[in-house]
Amino acid sequence: MKTVGLKELHDATGAIVRGVVDRAEEIVILDRGRKVARLIPYTPPPEPSWREIMREVWARPRPEETVPNPIIAERRRRTYVHRVRR
């Protein structure tokens, strides 16, 4: 595996990073000969589905008693025109 020292990385960061991306390779970074980090191409993290995100919420039973939507309630309290026109 290709390695690069901290000084070389500092002196040629752009070229080294572009090389990693273009060749889809991994480079190990050395600090005084000791392996300290890896430089790898970025890959986006896997996106969870709404089913995964909401798993806990949807597993709960919907309460029989509902509560008013607080955002609408707050708007109505603040909106003078709502009180005078409706």
Added chain:
Amino acid sequence: MSIVYADSSVLFAWFYLPDRFNAVVTPWLRNRSADFLSNEVLRLELRHNIRLVRGNPDGETAWRALQVAERSAARLRHDHIDLERAFAQADALSRRLGQAHPCGAMDVFHVAAALAQEAPLFLTCDAMQADFARAAGLQVQGFTE
């Protein structure tokens, strides 16, 4: 289903099971696998209101789900909009439509943000905001209890 701009009233109802609109919002959104646009103001309103209900198990569950959703770039797509420009656009909409379609300043902001973020569909649980959004030229899906 493409991405939609869901007003904070809809997003709160989506995450918080006891909300009065949850029973209508959830099946509608699940059927369409909708993803949501977000911005700084929407995120603050949603976080703030879910924080306020964290004292009960449904609120805590909603908070955890929101945390996961916020880490996803696709499900809750957060755009850094130009707030000064969005507020200026909201002010222009208020001037043009406010008398005929009265609603609150934050309602108007969300309509302006949806236009700025080029939302193909605007969702709200607020009938007055829905009227305003239609008048502003947005495609609107309103929810009633």
